[in-house]
Amino acid sequence: MCFIFRLKVCLLLSHQAQTVKMASNVTVQSVLEKISVNHLECSFCTNRFRQPKLLDCLHSFCLQCLQELRQSQDPSGTKLTCPLCRRETMLKGSGVADLPNNFAFSALVEEVTMQEKLLEGQGSDIKCQNCDEENQAISRCMDCDHFLCQECQKAHKRMTFMKSHKIYTLAQLRSGEIVYKSKLREDIPQCGNHPDQNLNVYCNTCQQVICTPCSVLDHAKHSLIGLPVAFEKCQKKVKELVARVGKSKTKLNNTIEKTCKSRKKLNTMFANTKKKITEKANQEVAKIRQEEQKLLKETDRIYQKRVTTFDAAQANNSKDVIQTEHKLEEVKQLMNQASCYEILELQQKLLHNLSELTGKQPQQVPDKLTFMDFEDGERSLGRLILEEEPKAAAKQSPRPARSxxxxxxxxxxxxxxxxxxxxxxxxxxxxxxxxxxxxxxxxxxxxxxxxxxxxxxxxxxxxxxxxxxxxxxxxxxxxxxxxxxxxxxxxxxxxxxxxxxxxxxxxxxxxxxxxxxxxxxxxxxxxxxxxxxxxxxxxxxxxxxxxxxxxxxxxxxxxxxxxxxxxxxxxxxxxxxxxxxxxxxxxxxxxxxxxxxxxxxxxxxxxxxxxxxxxxxxxxxxxxxxxxxxxxxxxxxxxxxxxxxxxxxxxxxxxxxxxxxxxxxxxxxxxxxxxx
Known part of the structure; x- marks a missing residue:
């Protein structure tokens, strides 16, 4: 579930009770806190994101946190190791500062913080942002992106050029009737080489968003397309890779289920084998107790070795499933929350991460490791059988032994x-x-x-x-x-x-x-x-x-x-x-x-x-x-x-x-x- 949907749920519930617990023993405030803890807090400093930067592995951290992390790892190095997944990110130019911004997280932090203010004390702490008198705000102008006091709201309605502005009361924002959206979502990034130019062209050759002068001066011979077309193509590629990753996840889960069944089969065969050994041993306890113990010990050793193989495969496959789910969630959040400019800027990283997931292969355990049996002997206790003999071999004429x-x-x-x-x-x-x-x-x-x-x-x-x-x-x-x-x-x-x-x-x-x-x-x-x-x-x-x-x-x-x-x-x-x-x-x-x-x-x-x-x-x-x-x-x-x-x-x-x-x-x- 995306963040905006969760926020809408909170806002729709807020008009009924602000701090009164609902039937499920959950409050609107607790839901907001959960969203904040799970999604909007930097896992390095455990505070809400401040200037979040995105690594190649799609994990985000505060700019200052990443700068401290680099100092602790290798201040002069060109690589930065993610503290969550240990994957390395190559640093360019000014280092951490040149990493891509995660505007989607910045916008969400602003929106959640503002929603919390609206819910706390009916918004009494929100002051007017249109005058210097620090009057209590009663509404918000969505065009000016300012909270307004009663006098400033009247002034808006009196001025001709502001009469068309959309103004909503704090009660409308609290109830969820109107969703507060950060202006960061509407900002059009400016070109780093031409600050007065918007980014409006996508270079397929360089795989980056550029402005019109850059397309003429530096990318004239490159493959250029418009942002809507580039965004549509990016969405299509991501959708295809997400589907392939979904198949890999299904394959991993099927392997886990199969391995679990094989493990149960091994346990059954193990129990039956020990039972057969013990039954045979009980017939001649006085003669061959020592041989029984030897066989049981060998059976235990082989069983434990095979159990270790099954457990290792289960652990590795489960770990891969969890990592795949986390990565898919991160991609989904980014595709839902980020602007087309950000997504196109991060297209290479997105596709690379998804391509890596499609290559994950489940760790298979050979089915023959589930087989274990015991064959009693005429002159001895018997022997362990660790491999199932092919049935077809019995139909062939055996080659005469040398004897x-x-x-x-x-x-x-x-x-x-x-x-x-x-x-x-x-x-x-x-x-x-x-x-x-x-x-x-x-x-x-x-x-x-x-x-x-x-x-x-x-x-x-x-x-x-x-x-x-x-x-x-x-x-x-x-x-x-x-x-x-x-x-x-x-x-x-x-x-x-x-x-x-x-x-x-x-x-x-x-x-x-x-x-x-x-x-x-x-x-x-x-x-x-x-x-x-x-x-x-x-x-x-x-x-x-x-x-x-x-x-x-x-x-x-x-x-x-x-x-x-x-x-x-x-x-x-x-x-x-x-x-x-x-x-x-x-x-x-x-x-x-x-x-x-x-x-x-x-x-x-x-x-x-x-x-x-x-x-x-x-x-x-x-x-x-x-x-x-x-x-x-x-x-x-x-x-x-x-x-x-x-x-x-x-x-x-x-x-x-x-x-x-x-x-x-x-x-x-x-x-x-x-x-x-």
Whole structure:
């Protein structure tokens, strides 16, 4: 609602009651005060505007306030920062003084101030402006722009040239029958270069209002049009941009509404997901409470992160809507209150501000962030699902996983004579583990005596294979039975009945005794991607599962456990030499599969030994026979795929390098294979 309309409302109400409160508990005076506070007071000094100046951002401040502001910011600078929106305005010529005047605000201040005087004490404080006797005014001459006392009003009526003047009583002004208008609204600005000339021409080239002499002297070759035509064009441009800004505002509001709905959807999905997690956890509270807490914590973390994204988008979009509404109100007030001269003078600023608003884009939040679900697992609590799987993908034929495709492997390199001090014609056990830097550790055990060797993979194809070097590690005896390497390259060794853990520099970090009693002799060792440690006992037919620090998690039954063990995806996989079986149990001892391998290879003089898993869960098993052995390939669920390596001498232990190469301990050598 524009200011004049508000003033008319006040004036129409004033004849009923000047200070008596209306039914809505509002007085005419309070309405005037509200108009003054909200629209006619400088936000810098909080007083009514005095010589208001307009900045590029369309905010207005008193001339003196802006001069003080410039002194506090940069007295010699050419820029002035608006204290409300922080936008900069370029200063020209005399600086703040050369900023455009806001005559509309000046006129409104004068009109509101005068209306207040008329309402206070029935206008008794208003004196005659036509004589020096300071008589109380009873009327106002609209042509002379003076308040008149009774004698001066009579004189007006007596003089011939004043008989046509329009004179109204103070009562008419108070009641709103006649609206007091400031003469500032009717002033025609004068040219700065020609003070005796009115501004009556608009230069499209320079985008400024000029006088006739200026149009001839300085703008002769420019595009010139009359003020009415220029004003009409300006109004049309402003109207078009206002409509576009309105669409941007609608877009922002629609985005806010959509984001709000998405946030509610996220809250619902979040609550349902937590409910599903809790329901599943309640079924096996004693076993997997720790995993439940981990999942809930992760769910909370992801939820809070997404809530932050939604809240930030809402805050930014709401801020843009408020700024857009304020700017539209300022433009509307200026277009309603300012004269055509002012509007044309400020046309460039008006259009620039509106153009900026049309470019505002709402901050969108991807709809996929609302999705969150939980899928329970058969052997574990389950997993979080953070993205909705496309339905179309289910109709396509899935590409076969590597673990389900028959593979071919080729010998890449071979390290011979691992432990020359040992006569290889006798049966011995050779185990291998790989470090992340492509170094290979080999453990050879013969007649109860152990030796640990290291060898590095050759850099190039034609680089000769390096000679294995025997390791002398302080803290290890010659009774090392098993070795394993963690993801962070820690060396784990079963030394007698004790598990010892060493760092990369082969310094002892800690050790623990996993067995129960003096007869608990470990026969196999493995470590998973989370650095959990599994120790197998052939005689006791069990596996003890330990934290990285050696503390016991649980003991679980492991029927047919032998001398070789590997871990993958919360499963323990091992072979049985005598019964020719490949067995898998989960971390709680529940059977996953038990495969009879007799149908997978011809002949009866063979037995399974070493076992390991690739990065995708494929299982590889050493088949030891006479005079040679093979490597068999199984899927993660225990299905036989095929024989991938034949004629591998005397294979026993087996592992994978970080680069996906298969390392096999065979006889007195270590063979490295790669896929072809």
């Amino acid at each position: 389900c495709v028959k593979e071919k492997w080729k010998l890449k390199t071979e390290f011979k004579k691992i432990g020359l001090i040992i006569d290889s014609i006798f049966s011995c056990k050779l185990l291998v583990s790989a470090l992340s830097n492509n170094e290979i550790l080999a453990l050879r055990r013969f007649f109860g005596i152990s030796a640990l060797f290291t060898v590095s993979m050759p850099n190039g194809q034609h680089t000769p294979s390096p000679i294995p070097q025997r390791l002398q590690i302080s803290g290890l005896t010659d009774d090392v039975r098993c070795i394993a390497v963690s993801r962070d390259d820690k060396l784990l060794a079963v030394d007698g009945q004790v598990v010892k853990v060493f760092n990369k520099q082969h310094q002892l970090l800690h050790q623990f005794t996993p067995g129960r009693g003096s007869d608990s002799q470990p026969t196999c060792l493995a470590v998973d991607d989370s650095n959990l440690i599994a120790v197998g006992y052939k005689e006791k037919k069990e596996i003890s599962l330990h934290n990285p620090d050696g503390s016991l998690i649980r003991r679980l039954p492991a029927p047919m456990i032998g001398g070789y063990l590997t871990m993958y995806n919360h499963c323990l996989i091992y072979t049985n030499y005598g019964k020719k079986r490949l067995v898998c149990v989960d971390y709680y001892g529940a059977s996953v599969f038990s495969v009879d391998m007799t149908s997978n290879i011809q002949g009866g003089n063979w037995h399974p030994d070493g076992v390991c898993c690739d990065s995708d869960g494929s299982i590889y098993v050493v088949v030891y026979g006479y005079p040679t052995g093979d490597i068999l390939h199984y899927s993660p669920d225990g299905k036989y795929i095929g024989c991938v390596i034949k004629g591998c001498d005397d294979p026993r232990g087996m592992t994978f390098t970080s680069g996906g190469e298969l390392v096999v301990a065979a006889g007195d050598s270590v063979k490295v294979y790669h896929r072809v």
